[in-house]
Amino acid sequence: MDFAGAGPGIDEGFGNTPRLASVITGSIQLKINMNRIHQAYPAHVSGGTKWKALTRPSTRHAIMALALWAFAAYGSSASSIAPASIGKNLVYPALQVWLEKGAHKLNLDSNGVILKGYDPVAYFTQKKAVKGSSKYQTSYKGAIYYFSSAADLATFKKSPSKYVPQYGGFCANGMANRKASDIDPSVFFVLKGKLYVCASPDAEKEFRSNEAANIKKADQNWDQEDRWFY
Numbered sequence: 001m002d003f004a005g006a007g008p009g010i011d012e013g014f015g016n017t018p019r020l021a022s023v024i025t026g027s028i029q030l031k032i033n034m035n036r037i038h039q040a041y042p043a044h045v046s047g048g049t050k051w052k053a054l055t056r057p058s059t060r061h062a063i064m065a066l067a068l069w070a071f072a073a074y075g076s077s078a079s080s081i082a083p084a085s086i087g088k089n090l091v092y093p094a095l096q097v098w099l100e101k102g103a104h105k106l107n108l109d110s111n112g113v114i115l116k117g118y119d120p121v122a123y124f125t126q127k128k129a130v131k132g133s134s135k136y137q138t139s140y141k142g143a144i145y146y147f148s149s150a151a152d153l154a155t156f157k158k159s160p161s162k163y164v165p166q167y168g169g170f171c172a173n174g175m176a177n178r179k180a181s182d183i184d185p186s187v188f189f190v191l192k193g194k195l196y197v198c199a200s201p202d203a204e205k206e207f208r209s210n211e212a213a214n215i216k217k218a219d220q221n222w223d224q225e226d227r228w229f230y
Contacts, residue, residue: 105225106143107169107182114143115197118185120163121152123195129186140164163195167222171199173207175218191215 122130132146136153147153167175174181183197198204
């Protein structure tokens with residue numbers, strides 16, 4: 001199989017590029033075949049629970065991630081690479097972003113830091129946005145959190161779920177409109193013991209103009225993230 005001309009850098013980073021291309025094209029062909037089956041026999045598969053589960057984006061992402069892990073393990077020591085670290089080992093940026101999105105629903109920077117490095121505890125205790133430091137940090141459910149003091153770090157570790165931002169650190173107003181929007185960490189509010197961050201003062205104003213309804217919509221969109229986020 002000839003993959004010449006597949007794109008710049010296609011031969012970099014992998015000992016046997018055709019195997020990678022075979023995995024990717026195989027995944028694409030699987031999706032095409034599934035669509036053909038759906039078109040030919042709509043009555044048999046359209047409402048089927050198993051069919052819906054098989055065609056969900058999250059399921060396809062998981063299958064692709066495992067296929068890429070198998071490919072990587074085939075060409076290197078299986079002990080040196082695991083599914084959780086695939087994104088860090090791939091040299092193809094597009095694939096790395098795709099895999100990271102498939103694994104996380106978090107608004108992180110390039111270093112894996114959430115809230116753009118601001119202290120989540122300070123939003124509650126000081127009622128203002130305070131920049132954290134890498135000197136005081138911890139990880140929780142896939143995100144790295146920075147703190148402005150050892151005391152805030154200790155407070156967070158006692159009950160981390162109390163201080164994490166809603167919707168993975170994405171803009172609350174964006175989530176109410178099914179958009180994973182970035183944030184301005186200085187635009188926030190705490191409501192009923194929960195931290196919400198927004199993209200701008202206007203976004204916060206729009207969201208808080210009807211808090212109850214918008215929180216309900218945002219919560220629903222967050223729960224159904226796999227249907228639209230990717």
